[in-house]
Amino acid sequence: MYLDQLLKKLADKNVITCILPPGEQEKKLKTAHKIIDRLLENGFGRDATLISLGGGVVCDITGFVASVFMRGVSFIQIPTTLLAQVDASVGGKTGVNHKLGKNLIGTFYQPSAVICDTAFLSSLPPEEMSGGLAEIIKYGLIYDRDFFVWLQPNVSNILKQDMSSLGHAVQRSCQIKAEIVAQDETEQSIRAILNFGHTFGHAIENQTGYGQWGHGQAVAAGMVLAARLSAKMSLISEEDLEMIKSILSKAGLPVEPPKINVNDFIDNMKADKKVKKRKIQLVLLNKIGEAFLTSEYSEEDLIKVLGAS
Ligand SMILES: NC(=O)c1ccc[n+]([C@@H]2O[C@H](COP(=O)([O-])OP(=O)(O)OC[C@H]3O[C@@H](n4cnc5c(N)ncnc54)[C@H](O)[C@@H]3O)[C@@H](O)[C@H]2O)c1
CATH class of the missing domain: 3.40.50.1970 (Rossmann fold)
Known part of the structure; x- marks a missing residue:
């Protein structure tokens, strides 16, 4: 084009x-x-x-x-x-x-x-704008609470391609990603937080057949699952979880995954690259604006979170 x-x-x-x-x-x-x-x-x-x-x-x-x-x-x-x-x-x-x-x-x-x-x-269809917004929202969630707060009233302006809001969102997102990557280029530590929602999301993309679910859409549903597990572990509150779902919905993104058998979901997540000592490593939220990589969660909670959706 x-x-x-x-x-x-x-x-x-x-x-x-x-x-x-x-x-x-x-x-x-x-x-x-x-x-x-x-x-x-x-x-x-x-x-x-x-x-x-x-x-x-x-x-x-x-x-x-x-x-x-x-x-x-x-x-x-x-x-x-x-x-x-x-x-x-x-x-x-x-x-x-x-x-x-x-x-x-x-x-x-x-x-x-x-x-x-x-x-x-300007030539991008709305669902592709939403897909990109999933990653923009992710940056706020994992690294910058102020950016998340700024995004809440600005999501619709970004979708409408208001150039000032869009420009700021793209610039701040690139800055955050560059800051994180500069600390850990080959993902030995902090870079892993950029995968927030992605292990779930990749499983959704794979299970539904690539292309059926857009990457950003799968990541959005994946972020809700990761946030749900964080809430189950009392790391974030139920209000935080609702706030996350609400901003994703405003961005035109799904907040529930497609129906996938829980065992298949977990098997698929294990095929992702984040498995250590046979346990899937997940990025969870400590709070809005701070994420961490962990394998310290109960499999039972994970199954409940996947089963509830
Ligand atoms: N390397 C990384 O760090 C990284 C990070 C995130 C995502 N990814 C990868 O990125 C891919 C998803 O990227 P995507 O969402 O851009 O999908 P995509 O590349 O499939 O593009 C989406 C669609 O938009 C069309 N398109 C592109 N530019 C357009 C424009 N300006 N106007 C109209 N249509 C346009 C494309 O032809 C395509 O049909 C996945 O493979 C994902 O794994 C990589």
């Missing part, structure tokens, strides 16, 4: 393009292989620069290819969805999916630049 404009800017460079059909199902090794074939067939080598122009799928796969092609070439992210602007393009996680789970194949590899222009978002 925005490719011609970009190609005009790069008219004096040797550029080839690779257009992927939309959808999560394209985020696979086979597609990465096809891109590498195109690069090799066209004589590109170590001095190539890859540019992603698209949503998170394109960001992740471009970063992955950049990290393995010729043992690593430079790449630039130009994210065009809200989710990709506030999350997928920042932080250097790249990857493709495996049939057993999301992002099971990937690398940590930083882009040379990330170019976020909120003007791209």
Whole structure:
């Protein structure tokens, strides 16, 4: 959609393009292989620069290819969805999916630049705006209570693409993610809090078949489950839980997961990358604005939380 404009800017460079059909199902090794074939067939080598122009799928796969092609070439992210602007393009996680789970194949590899222009978002359907908002709300929940409080009355302005609110939300989200990643690039400790809602969310995406539930929508339902477990453990109050559900609903996001058999849900969560000593590690909330990674929860509570939904 925005490719011609970009190609005009790069008219004096040797550029080839690779257009992927939309959808999560394209985020696979086979597609990465096809891109590498195109690069090799066209004589590109170590001095190539890859540019992603698209949503998170394109960001992740471009970063992955950049990290393995010729043992690593430079790449630039130009994210065009809200989710990709506030999350997928920042932080250097790249990857493709495996049939057993999301992002099971990937690398940590930083882009040379990330170019976020909120003007791209004008053509985005409302459900994609909502999906991005799930990650924006996540930043408030895990790291910055003031940002969460600011978001409460501003969610509808962001959905309507009021440029001032949207600009602030994108900027603050990128800042928070960059601050967290700078402390722990390869996710040995604090970076794990960015996965709040994601272990549940990835299981939802996998169980329903990739693409049926948007990533942000699955993460939103996942955040409610994580918050519910936090409330069950008396870490946050029932009022906090209601506040979280309310802001997600205002953002047009689901607050309940789809019907999934509890055992299948748990098996699927175990296939995610966050299992230590056979126990799923989860990100829970200590309070709004502070999250932590733990395996100190009772399986019984987890089953109750999954079963209640
Ligand atoms: N690497 C990371 O740290 C990280 C973080 C979060 C999410 N992700 C990944 O990001 C992916 C989800 O990203 P997404 O939500 O952007 O989905 P997506 O890339 O599938 O894009 C969603 C849809 O929007 C379309 N689109 C893109 N830009 C558009 C525009 N400006 N106007 C109209 N339509 C447009 C796409 O063609 C696609 O159909 C998942 O694979 C997820 O795992 C990665």
